[in-house]
Amino acid sequence: MNTIIQFMKRYYKIIVLVLAISLGLWSFVPKTSSDPEKDKLLLELLTYVIEKGHYSPAAIDDNFSKGVYKDYFEAIDPSKRFFLQSDMDEFSKYELEIDDQIKNKDLSFFNLTYTRLIKRMEEGKEYYKSALKNPIDYSVNENINTDYEKAPYCNSEEELKERWRKQIKLTTLASLVEKQKIQEELIKNKNKTPEEKLAEYRKKQGANLNKEAEAKFIEGLSKKDTISTKTFAEMEKQTRITAEKSLDDTFTFIKDLNKEDWFGIFLNIIATRFDPHTSYFPADEKEKFDVSMSGKLEGIGARLQKKNDYTEITELISGGPAWKQKELEAGDLVLKVAQGDNEPVDVVGMRIDDVVKKIKGPKGTEVRLTVKKQDGSIKVITIIRDEVEIEETYAKSSIVEKNGVKYGIIYLPKFYIDFVDKDSRDAGKDIAIEVKRLKNEGVQGIVMDVRDNGGGSLKTVVDIGGLFIEKGPIVQIKSAAGKKEVLYDNDPKVEWDGPLVIMTNEFSASASEILAAAMQDYKRAVVIGSKQTYGKGTVQNVIDLNQFVRGSTYGDLGALKTTTQKFYRINGGSTQLEGVKSDIVMPDAYAYLKMGERDVDNAMPWDKIDAADYSLWNKQLNLDLAIANSKKRLAANPQMQLIDENAKWREERSKEDVYSLQIDKFKQEQKQLEESNKKYKSIEDYNNKLKFKSLPYEEVQIATDVTLKEKRNRWHESLSKDIYIEEAIHVLDDLQPTAAKKELNTKLKKAKGIKS
Structure with missing residues (x-):
């Protein structure tokens, strides 16, 4: 495991x-x-x-x-x-x-x-x-x-009280200044004409402006503004009330x-x-870890949070039993929980973990919730538990078109697997499905986005790597005893043999690094992203501690996640500490901050073993050309230069620790900060002008699932503002066979002395 x-x-x-x-x-x-x-x-x-x-x-x-x-x-x-x-x-x-x-x-x-x-x-x-x-x-x-x-x-004690006083003063001061600023903006905006407001709105939206949003804004202009202004004393009091409640x-x-x-x-x-990745799981944490790895649980499909003594429903998981049943709503407060026909148990004041345990349960069983609705009414809601899939865990894909050529984006948030049910979905199976779907749509290149993907199942990364190569090794593993094992893709079938880009960043770790490293070593894909990935080159086992104690009267003892092996690239190098260095380095906000494995004091060291036996991929002839072209584009791109400058500025700002607690000086500090930050605003406002859309099968689901539609719209909007995705699409363009032929023709002409 x-x-x-x-x-x-x-x-x-x-x-x-x-x-x-x-x-x-x-x-x-x-x-x-x-x-x-x-x-x-x-x-x-x-x-x-x-x-x-x-x-x-x-x-x-x-x-x-x-x-x-x-x-x-x-x-x-x-x-x-x-x-x-x-x-x-x-x-x-x-x-x-x-x-x-x-x-x-x-x-x-x-x-x-x-x-x-x-x-x-x-x-x-x-x-x-x-x-x-x-x-x-x-x-x-x-x-x-x-x-x-x-x-x-x-x-x-007096010194301690003073430390508390100053921290509270900083917290409330920041809140108070923000309240003042919002009120000033509202008053200023109220005095503008509708034409001025519309012009300002259009300027602010820039390339992100769409007709539907503009129509809603214009409709809102016809409504009369009513601003309830507050005095300084009223706002000051409100910040203290809010702070104390928080x-x-x-x-x-x-x-x-x-x-x-x-x-x-x-x-x-x-x-x-x-080592940083060895840790103890109490019983409840082990269960949460299993849910995190599999992306599913058995229950009603609702997210909960503590609200004073109550447990509040914060979200219904799309497709879950509660979502399908349509009676439970976000904002409902759970007062009692009953199992089937049993007497309900009062859960007001109960630990949220204990409330969750009572609401969750095996598929097919009944739970009755007594809830207080937002209108104050009390209602008993009966729900039959079922398997709930947490959609955010799973892979998803999108299509984008550039110059008449279709490309596919696959986003993989983690390398998930269900260790208990082998027939259940996992990252390997799902990525294979997404690749087939994209092929059916006629895409000419694929971007595998594993940014912020912290890892997961070793088996699934081997399966995914095998989709893009013929038979061969994907990763090497070495145990404490020095025994080496090579994990192979033994299936000669190649699911996708076209242009491939792997996107990474500083938070791509472990399994993400295995995939990127293998594709890089084979010269199968272009790795694009941060200077290097996180640098976690170790393998963990989750060990149930209960197996060591017979007849324990202490209940569940939990589990231990401990580092048992190290993994290595097929070229023999470790990803430990060093991570995977990108073929194409793109600056980002965290480029100069210490956030990797190499910055942890007790991380395991880097080392190297013998390379595995593998053959380079020989079907992507213009890999070096694509990398060279990208580097030229990035060097000449003012937006990239601005991002790099902003990253350096963030690193400098992270060293600032002293703040004034005098309101005028604090405002001046914040004003200077805002002025310095103005030049970087275009980073947030950037629009790559690419249009992303869901695949046909998902369009059918979206038609009846408002929640899924909203999530996909948000994702597609974020992709349209993503300069890194834009460059990945450019690289896919350069990886096209036509680009290789054009380059070859240029070289032949030069060799013959023909001007082109």
């Missing part, structure tokens, strides 16, 4: 947690205690399985201990707004002892830090309540430095975490010190 996992899921639950903690403005009350014996068992299992199964397990020593210590506090208090320096002085004696505690199943460090964190968070709640109680004076000339990594811990909502969400959840975070920190 080899998997290449999305690199962004480094800490799983920690990611959600850190996003909240980074704001530094929340608190929670512990719900229940975890079982210390279960915690000790998990600690023992975790280290045992990693040390026995990991590709290259790190030594659990003082250096390991220091890494866990550092990562743990960065995860639970990154903004240094909970712990005091006195707390850290007390904790510091454990910095070199965590390794010994792990070996001895000693929970002293975790228990001490957990108990203290709960106390400090409760105090933090009082700090933000106090800071938001009275009007904030924005006339005081003071600054805030948001570089918390370099900031010291506070020495006293913090209270976050508190409501976070308070559901219990000690077991926090211990899971601690285990994750330990696991990820072995």
Whole structure:
């Protein structure tokens, strides 16, 4: 069950947690205690399985201990707004002892830090309540430095209160200035004539202007503007009310975490010190991971979120049971849940994870939801659960025409697979179907877009690679013992032998890198995108921890995802750290920021093995020509130069940490920022003037599925603003056989001394 996992899921639950903690403005009350014996068992299992199964397990020593210590506090208090320096002085004696505690199943460090964190968070709640109680004076000339990594811990409670006060002031100040700006724009716009408004609208839309949207805008001009202006005091009060409500909502969400959840975070920190992609799955997270990999679940097909003590329906998944039944709606609040004819259970105030468990269930079973509708009425809705496919997980394709030639775009968000049901859909099968559909539409080239694709199933990437070549190797794998295995495409059939472009970026990782590397090594495709991909060249196994314990009374122990192998290109090189370097490098917004595997301190090293036996693809004669032409276009393209300049500007801006908390100075800073950013606005407004459309089979679905229609319209609109897709189409143009013949004729004429 080899998997290449999305690199962004480094800490799983920690990611959600850190996003909240980074704001530094929340608190929670512990719900229940975890079982210390279960915690000790998990600690023992975790280290045992990693040390026995990991590709290259790190030594659990003082250096390991220091890494866990550092990562743990960065995860639970990154903004240094909970712990005091006195707390850290007390904790510091454990910095070199965590390794010994792990070996001895000693929970002293975790228990001490957990108990203290709960106390400090409760105090933090009082700090933000106090800071938001009275009007904030924005006339005081003071600054805030948001570089918390370099900031010291506070020495006293008064210092800590001050840190909270300044962060809250920054948050509310930004909101207040935005409210003022919006009101000023509304007043300014109200005084304009309809003709002025229309002219301004047309100018703003530019190349993106369409007749339908313009007609709606003109219709709106006939309506009388009614603007309710607010005083500074009213807006200031509103920002405090909104900020406090947001913090209270976050508190409501976070308070559901219990000690077991926090211990899971601690285990994750330990696991990820072995390498960035080794991590612990509590039982619930394992289920979510399976859904992520397969793109489907069994339930009613609704997305939920916590809203105070209630669970709110936020979206119905297109094609799911709830969507088909048409009674449940976004905005409904779930009050009770009943299984079939059983008595309903009140779920108000219940953890959202527990509510989800009650609503989900096997295909064919009945669930009854008592919901409060947006009009205040109470309704009982009966739904028969079914298999729900999460459409955003799956591959999709589009057709674009340039100079009378059709091209196909296939977007693959991840290399998904269902490990349980082999007959279920997976990325390999779906891409084969999309390729056939595009062939039937007469396309003359295909773009495989794996930008932002963090990986997935190793099997599916081999299947997909096999669609574009005759028999041959796709990837090499090496185990800890040094055993090498080569994964082949053994099917001589080539599903697509025409021009091919692979699109990547810095967030294309793992399986995406295997596909791009294989097609590049075969000289089968042109790889176009960022300077290099993410650089994740490791393979993980998901191991069920329950199999190691017989007759456990602790319930589901979860699973461990651990690195067991490394994969290599067919040319022998590793993609670890180095990633895949593009044949055609296109600048992007993240070009100068540190975001790859090479920027993680405990990433595994790069190495190389012998090349596999493979033959170059010899049917794409003008590959080098297409690459050369593209480089010339990009070098002369002012939009590309602007994107590169903007990327450098973003990198410089990322170093800015000091903000004024005096309103006039803050406004001036923001005005200067907006002025500097004006020159880059054309990047957002860019339109490649290409028209993208769905395939005929999907057009039929769209006719009856409003949600799908909206999603495809949004996708096609984003493609029409995508300069990278535009260049990929240009490259497909240059890869056409006619382009090769033209180049050959030019060379022959030159050889004969004939002017062309």
